[in-house]
Amino acid sequence: MTDDAERTVNLRPDDGPVQPGAGVAPPPGGQTGHQDDPHVYGRARRSERTVGRDLLAAGVLAVILTATGFPAAMLWQIITPRVEFVIVEGGWASTETYPSGYVEGDLMFAGIGLVLGILAALVAWNAMRARRGPLLLLGLVIGSVGCQVVAWKIGAKEWEQFWEGVERAPVGAHMWRPPSVLFVQLDPAAAWAALKVGNFTTALDALQLGALAVMALAATFTYTVCAGWSRRPSLRTDTPE
Secondary structure, X not given: OOHHHHHHHOOOHHHOOXXXXXXXXXXXXXXXXXXXXXXXXXXXXXXXXOHHHHHHHHHHHHHHHHHOHHHHHHHHHHHOOOEEEEEEOOEEEEOOOOOOHHHXXXXXXHHHHHHHHHHHHHXXXXXXXXXXXXXXXXXXXXXXXXXXXXXXXXXXXXXHHHHHHHHHOOOOOEXXXXXXXXXXXXXXXXXXXXXXXXXXXXXHXXXXXXXXXXXXXXXXXXXXXXXXXXXXXXXXXXXXX
């Protein structure tokens, strides 16, 4: 194929050579050139990016992730093995000498958070292309912590109801303890009270997330890896990668 033929193939129908003397109508709106044409080179016009819109997107993501704490709690309660107790005179006793269910609650909780964190980061990265950046990552972290806090609170409620049932159960009755997250110390009120008097050590002791931070760490790591492999410095794109 000749050079002239190759150039002709790459032209659009309206980009053909202009005949001498032929008039060329200006584009609508009196603009000239292709700088305002959203379809030049196959690209769509990019929406305006502002801090307010990025914050709104991050807030929506955080709310959605926090709401997933309810089904996550239900899944955690279903798949975690429960410890069997029998009511005896003056209290209760486990039917096993060293029940593994004491630690399986934390392991299952952390495992669910790990999977949800990876999935949340991948979905946010691909579904919110126009809002990629540090603010969206902040919403991802806040929503991940919120998700696991909600699941933990639901488990704590089940835990309290179980022990109330133990106190009312007759001797010889068998009961199954629901899963709980043991290695967590989260009391924002106590942390704030300690900060007001300048006791930072006590404040940090009252904010030990433990397993509640697994989802946020997994989401941050996955999102950061996606950003590191992105071909665009701004991370943002309006076309599939």
